[in-house]
Amino acid sequence: MSTAAVYKTRTQMVADILRKKILSGEIVAGEPLRQDAIAKEFKVSRIPVREALLQLEAQGLVCFEPHKGATATELRPSEIRELFELRALIECHVLEQAIDNMTDQDLAAAEKILKAFEEAVESGDQVESWSELNYELHAALYQPANLPQAMEVVRSLNIKSDRYIRLQLLFTTGIEKAEREHADLLEFCRQRDKKAASALLKKHILEAGQAIHDLLSEQAGGASH
Numbered sequence: 015m016s017t018a019a020v021y022k023t024r025t026q027m028v029a030d031i032l033r034k035k036i037l038s039g040e041i042v043a044g045e046p047l048r049q050d051a052i053a054k055e056f057k058v059s060r061i062p063v064r065e066a067l068l069q070l071e072a073q074g075l076v077c078f079e080p081h082k083g084a085t086a087t088e089l090r091p092s093e094i095r096e097l098f099e100l101r102a103l104i105e106c107h108v109l110e111q112a113i114d115n116m117t118d119q120d121l122a123a124a125e126k127i128l129k130a131f132e133e134a135v136e137s138g139d140q141v142e143s144w145s146e147l148n149y150e151l152h153a154a155l156y157q158p159a160n161l162p163q164a165m166e167v168v169r170s171l172n173i174k175s176d177r178y179i180r181l182q183l184l185f186t187t188g189i190e191k192a193e194r195e196h197a198d199l200l201e202f203c204r205q206r207d208k209k210a211a212s213a214l215l216k217k218h219i220l221e222a223g224q225a226i227h228d229l230l231s232e233q234a235g236g237a238s239h
Contacts, residue, residue, distance in 0.1 A: 024058045029066035036075050036086050037177045043088035074174035091227045098223025101171050104164060106212045112159035113208050121204055124154040128196055135189055145180045151196055178226045188225055
């Protein structure tokens, strides 16, 4: 294996583990990510650590601040609103394009993911997979649109909002609501009802954003005032 390939593998390992810790909340928003400590923890040099942090910065999970170094990104309630409004705009457009091209196989694939999502929720012990399956279901419905650039934007926005979606699913009534709305959304797609599907998707995304906004405002208490 070449030196470059070894570095890439180490970078990927560090990036994957840090991403998981940030998204699960083990690394909290605003927490400094010290390169020396991370290098020591993973028994690697600082080069793959630096590259991993830059990768996570590109995904919106880490930010570099002067005199402070890298920290886990903190989203304020106002930023969450913008994030979910952007998601609603782009994802509704993509879904409308996708419905025109959906095949029975596409619908069957989405149905399979929906069942896996429902099973994960019912078991209650696979919390970490709820959010992944939530995104997979949305992505399966959007794929037939054949809009790769838009899908890159959708993926990026979902990565940025992932830890907050987990928060919402865990601490609000969002999980039952999401299940019900996913099933209805799939049914509208099956009926090729673009108008109803788009309206439901917009409501689904914006209401999730509002619930997270309210939850974070509540958690902040009056600390920011």
